[in-house]
């Protein structure tokens with residue numbers, strides 16, 4: 280395969296956004312080196328990483344010597360760069376492409392760090408609290424370790440001070456107020472309701488609803504499945520396993536058996552377990 284040998288994917292263990300890319304790469308049968316960046320030591324805000332990805336976030340794909348940053352940009356890049364592989368987007372000019380992009384934006388209308396940090400801080404809003412130590416560790420990393428390391432590096436590397444300055448926003452993103460967290464939960468419920476409605480609309484038209492939004496596996500499935508998986512890991516699966524979201528419930532059970540999804544979700548489960556066991560010194 281053409282990507283072989285010259286693609287590197289920089290991820291955190293248990294990174295929500297990275298799983299989208301990993302499923303996309305698996306669907307396309309593309310090989311890559313999996314490189315773990317350690318946020319517990321602030322490796323993602325080290326100058327070498329910030330020069331490659333100025334947001335200091337993962338995932339970053341480096342193809343040859345070209346970095347592509349962020350899950351949405353990477354999935355679209357793979358689609359364009361490797362046209363001979365299985366497509367995960369419909370034709371760019373089709374209305375469906377636009378609809379899928381809109382759904383992806385809906386899934387990204389809140390920040391996952393806010394949901395995770397908020398779930399740790401306000402567990403009374405989580406229907407079935409799960410993996411709490413993992414979310415505590417991510418909260419510590421997000422609102423403490425990363426901004427602290429970024430501030431230290433800003434002094435040592437004044438040429439990158441502007442980029443480091445932007446990392447201060449992490450404190451707010453990962454440590455929401457109760458009001459902000461409740462607002463995120465409304466957004467999450469809305470994503471689940473929207474998915475159910477879209478399945479229902481297609482079923483009413485007599486369309487097959489094996490996949491979400493299209494007749495074939497697409498990036499819309501990647502976004503929805505990774506979203507549902509993460510919500511389940513945190514303890515929100517009753518949002519759809521409530522008898523009122525039968526399409527979403529059946530869909531999740533079906534698609535988690537798909538080889539690319541199954542393989543990545545196994546890694547996700549293992550990594551969340553490791554994250555639960557981790558004791559961060561000093562906290």
Ligand SMILES: N[C@@H](CCC(=O)N[C@@H](CS)C(=O)NCC(=O)O)C(=O)O
Nearest residue numbers: 294295296335336337338349350351
């Ligand atoms: N919009 C980006 C978001 C990436 C992101 O926020 N990744 C998290 C890990 S799941 C991260 O790198 N967090 C570290 C930080 O915020 O500094 C994408 O879709 O890839």
